[in-house]
Amino acid sequence: MAEELLNTNTPEVVEHKKDKRHMGLTASRTISNTVIYFILVIMTVVWLVPFIFLVLQSFRVESTGMVGYIIPEQWGFNNYVNLFTNTKFPKWFMNTFIIALATAALQTIIVLCMSYTLSRLRFGGRKFLMNFMLVLGMFPGMLTMIILYRVLADLHMTQQNSIPGLILVYAASSGMGYYVSKGFFDTLPKSLDEAARVDGANRAQVLLKVILPLSKPIVIYTLLTAFMGPWGDFAFASYIAFNNSNGMNVAVGLNSLISTPASIGKNYTMFCAGGVVVAIPITVLFLFLQKYYVEGVTGGAVKG
Amino acid sequence: MKKYSSLEYLRLTKIQRFFYKIACFFVGIPQFFKKIGLAIVKFAKKFGIGVKDEFKDLVMTFVNGDYKTRISYAIMGFGSFTRKQYGRGILFFLFEAIFIVYMALAGGYWISMLPSLGKIGPHQEYDPIWDVWVPAYGDNSFKILLYSVLTIFFIVAFIYTWRLNIKQNRISEEIIGSMPKRCLEKEKKQKIVELKKNNPDLSTEELSQKTKEIEDEYNQKIEEVPSKPLKSTKDDVMSLIDNEFHKTLLALPVTGILIFTVMPIIFMILVAFTNYSGQANGYTNHLFHWVGMDNFNTVLVWSNSGGASFSATFGEVLAWTLMWAFFATFSNYFLGMIVAMIINKKGIKLKKWWRTVLVLTIAIPQFISLLYVNKMFSYTGVINGVITNLGGTPVHFMDDYAEPWVSRLTVILVNIWIGIPYLMLIATGILMNIPADLYESAQIDGANVFQQYMKITLPYMLFVTGPYLLTSFTGNMNNFNVIFLLTGGAPTMINTPPNAASVGSTDLLITWLFKITTTAGSKYYLASVIGILVFLVVAIISIIVYNIIPSNKNEEDFQ
Numbered sequence A: 001m002a003e004e005l006l007n008t009n010t011p012e013v014v015e016h017k018k019d020k021r022h023m024g025l026t027a028s029r030t031i032s033n034t035v036i037y038f039i040l041v042i043m044t045v046v047w048l049v050p051f052i053f054l055v056l057q058s059f060r061v062e063s064t065g066m067v068g069y070i071i072p073e074q075w076g077f078n079n080y081v082n083l084f085t086n087t088k089f090p091k092w093f094m095n096t097f098i099i100a101l102a103t104a105a106l107q108t109i110i111v112l113c114m115s116y117t118l119s120r121l122r123f124g125g126r127k128f129l130m131n132f133m134l135v136l137g138m139f140p141g142m143l144t145m146i147i148l149y150r151v152l153a154d155l156h157m158t159q160q161n162s163i164p165g166l167i168l169v170y171a172a173s174s175g176m177g178y179y180v181s182k183g184f185f186d187t188l189p190k191s192l193d194e195a196a197r198v199d200g201a202n203r204a205q206v207l208l209k210v211i212l213p214l215s216k217p218i219v220i221y222t223l224l225t226a227f228m229g230p231w232g233d234f235a236f237a238s239y240i241a242f243n244n245s246n247g248m249n250v251a252v253g254l255n256s257l258i259s260t261p262a263s264i265g266k267n268y269t270m271f272c273a274g275g276v277v278v279a280i281p282i283t284v285l286f287l288f289l290q291k292y293y294v295e296g297v298t299g300g301a302v303k304g
Numbered sequence B: 001m002k003k004y005s006s007l008e009y010l011r012l013t014k015i016q017r018f019f020y021k022i023a024c025f026f027v028g029i030p031q032f033f034k035k036i037g038l039a040i041v042k043f044a045k046k047f048g049i050g051v052k053d054e055f056k057d058l059v060m061t062f063v064n065g066d067y068k069t070r071i072s073y074a075i076m077g078f079g080s081f082t083r084k085q086y087g088r089g090i091l092f093f094l095f096e097a098i099f100i101v102y103m104a105l106a107g108g109y110w111i112s113m114l115p116s117l118g119k120i121g122p123h124q125e126y127d128p129i130w131d132v133w134v135p136a137y138g139d140n141s142f143k144i145l146l147y148s149v150l151t152i153f154f155i156v157a158f159i160y161t162w163r164l165n166i167k168q169n170r171i172s173e174e175i176i177g178s179m180p181k182r183c184l185e186k187e188k189k190q191k192i193v194e195l196k197k198n199n200p201d202l203s204t205e206e207l208s209q210k211t212k213e214i215e216d217e218y219n220q221k222i223e224e225v226p227s228k229p230l231k232s233t234k235d236d237v238m239s240l241i242d243n244e245f246h247k248t249l250l251a252l253p254v255t256g257i258l259i260f261t262v263m264p265i266i267f268m269i270l271v272a273f274t275n276y277s278g279q280a281n282g283y284t285n286h287l288f289h290w291v292g293m294d295n296f297n298t299v300l301v302w303s304n305s306g307g308a309s310f311s312a313t314f315g316e317v318l319a320w321t322l323m324w325a326f327f328a329t330f331s332n333y334f335l336g337m338i339v340a341m342i343i344n345k346k347g348i349k350l351k352k353w354w355r356t357v358l359v360l361t362i363a364i365p366q367f368i369s370l371l372y373v374n375k376m377f378s379y380t381g382v383i384n385g386v387i388t389n390l391g392g393t394p395v396h397f398m399d400d401y402a403e404p405w406v407s408r409l410t411v412i413l414v415n416i417w418i419g420i421p422y423l424m425l426i427a428t429g430i431l432m433n434i435p436a437d438l439y440e441s442a443q444i445d446g447a448n449v450f451q452q453y454m455k456i457t458l459p460y461m462l463f464v465t466g467p468y469l470l471t472s473f474t475g476n477m478n479n480f481n482v483i484f485l486l487t488g489g490a491p492t493m494i495n496t497p498p499n500a501a502s503v504g505s506t507d508l509l510i511t512w513l514f515k516i517t518t519t520a521g522s523k524y525y526l527a528s529v530i531g532i533l534v535f536l537v538v539a540i541i542s543i544i545v546y547n548i549i550p551s552n553k554n555e556e557d558f559q
Helices: A002-008 A011-058 A078-086 A089-120 A126-136 A141-154 A159-176 A179-187 A190-198 A203-214 A216-232 A235-241 A250-257 A261-288 A290-303 B006-011 B014-064 B067-072 B078-082 B086-113 B141-176 B178-198 B204-224 B233-239 B245-271 B294-300 B310-344 B351-363 B366-376 B382-389 B404-431 B436-444 B449-477 B480-486 B509-518 B524-548
Strands: B123-127 B132-136
Touching: A011 A261, A011 B310, A011 B351, A011 B366, A011 B404, A078 A089, A078 A261, A089 A126, A089 A159, A089 A179, A089 A203, A089 A216, A089 A250, A089 A261, A089 B245, A126 A159, A126 B245, A141 A159, A141 A235, A141 B141, A141 B245, A141 B509, A141 B524, A159 A216, A159 A235, A159 B245, A179 A216, A179 A290, A190 A203, A203 A216, A203 B245, A216 A250, A216 A261, A216 A290, A235 A250, A235 B480, A250 A261, A250 B366, A261 A290, A261 B351, A261 B366, A290 B351, A290 B404, B014 B067, B014 B141, B014 B178, B014 B524, B067 B078, B067 B141, B078 B086, B078 B141, B086 B141, B086 B233, B141 B178, B141 B245, B178 B204, B245 B524, B294 B310, B294 B524, B310 B351, B310 B404, B310 B449, B310 B509, B310 B524, B351 B404, B366 B404, B366 B480, B404 B449, B404 B480, B436 B449, B449 B524, B480 B509, B509 B524
Parallel strands: none
Antiparallel strands: B123 B132
16 A cells, blocks of 8 residues: 555646545535525525515515415505504504513513523522522413413503503513523623722712623613514413404514415505515614624523 | 442453443442432531521520610611611611511512412403493412512511521620620629538638629629620621622522522412413402422323323323434534634645534524424425426424424434534644543554544543533423424324424424413413423433533643
């Protein structure tokens, strides 16, 4: 084996071999890259096509039901006009917007309080509290809905007044979702706190003047996820609104447009238009803050 | 079984290693349960000792305390108030006053009604003025159960506060030194008495001299007892933003969790032992009452009434729920990882664009994409339109005429479409953290792409994302949105009992629970039994997995 190698390793052969190897690598890389590009293009199509269909169908004028083709024969804004004038969509949109804003504010405060405390302060019962919340989290949240509905109904916070009720439901137990931001606070060096304490700051000052200015990414991540949550929630929102069209959020409202076969024929394109109207602001906001979202998601998965 | 050292293990052949691992797993199971049992015993022991210590402390504080402390046993906050800790004293006293007034006016009534959950149901009452029968409301079982739970919460809080109040007195007395002084004084007297008793033959002179010695010794000690001033109310308030800052921060979140999660869960656990439903809501309809384990029997025990058994339906739904959670989690996990890897691959251009396309689909609220995809797959939808144009016959994908397995497969496929972008994001972040030199040295050693994946990428990913896999598995078990908005459980199962609320083949336990509570009859008691069983399944899986995954054992090593 070794002799063979010796024999063949004359300069020309080596040069030739190098060339061949080089050529082979490039060729195989080109092929594999082509395959990958092909897969990626197909994926792009598969992932984007439903949304493109959604937009196209929202502009269809000639029929309002479901059809077997995609590109409208007649284009127009009729569905959007109908959506805003003939349904309670503006009300649903405002409901959801108010709920999302209030939830984002409250939930961010609650989650940050919880995660900061668990991450950077040491006190008796800390481990117990964490284990307790872990166990609580194993109960399906849906279970609490029955009683919460009855209690909120007694407080007149359901049906047409569902906004305060839903805000309470979303924000109140959000403290249990502290994991991602605790992971963030865990990574800030402890010496920051110690230095501030040596300089005579009390713990509240440490939080407000030292840690909070460094926490911009996690604050934005929490705000973003808390704001986006109410737009997609279906179970609680439909339970609390209880078929009252004034108290629905966009998910429940748009679903009510197409809940029966008869109404699909009438409202299908309107539903598509509604989907587009809801998706655009959320998507724009999301793309602007994408960086923070990605950081949060990645960190959260690693920390568990 | 013999446990091999790592050197012995390396000497085994591949097949031997495989069997060795399996054997280890099965040998580990009894040990695992033994560990759990030991932990419970240890906890019970610790708990018993804790309770004993508490009682001992209560008695000792009463014996050694001054009159202020002793009065505090009956009137909370008396000690704190008379020691000039006005803020604490007033708070303790107010709490006690509110508690007594509440228990007298309402709490006692609710607790007394708890065993029966109400005696007088809704009925008709004769109105002599208008000469008609009008509906009258009797006891409200729902309110009785709810307020009883709240009252029990309150009683527990009161006992805790009462104990705190007594502890506070002891600590105060220790700080100002009155209690240690009193203890020493007692000890001194006892010593003198003992001295007299033990040496009856001593002369008076000797006795008085020895007594004096003891007295001097103890007086010295008593004088040395430190006496510090107590914290004022102002100090207490200031400590809330300093040493006790956690109390300030946790007040709001913990209150929210207690009221909106803990209380409802306890309530619903209790409901599982009643017959609370839409037909017996305790106010407009009949009262409801305790039924013991009946509901658990309905769900868990096989009974063949009218050709359909609730427990068989439950078993089928549970099996599908677990299967769904498994496929949904791992299909997304591996495919998402592969997508992340091919986008990450050297030489692929427009990396940012491919990622943005996928991330875009996260941004669009899920209910829009789910409802839209649902319509795309419907019998008259776009997909079937394409199939007909190509000359095929339309397929029932996810409606009531669909084959159960077609529907289930479609749901899993659509879930891949939804889940890959998240997993791609997570995997991208982690893959970039794997040191590149690992791959380089593997290449030099002649490992091909597949080997590199199996030996480097996969172990690293599994290690880092172990906890995430667990949470996403349990999250998928409770994935309400995807199932409910996509199929609504369709196709409906045939041969189900009438109280199963037309459960479908793609229904998870969680969507089934929702259906049971929202369809006619609203059998809340069945829903809460199912909820409790979901909890048990999740808890058991979590305990087992937590003990298996490596990331949990040596958490710190890889940070």
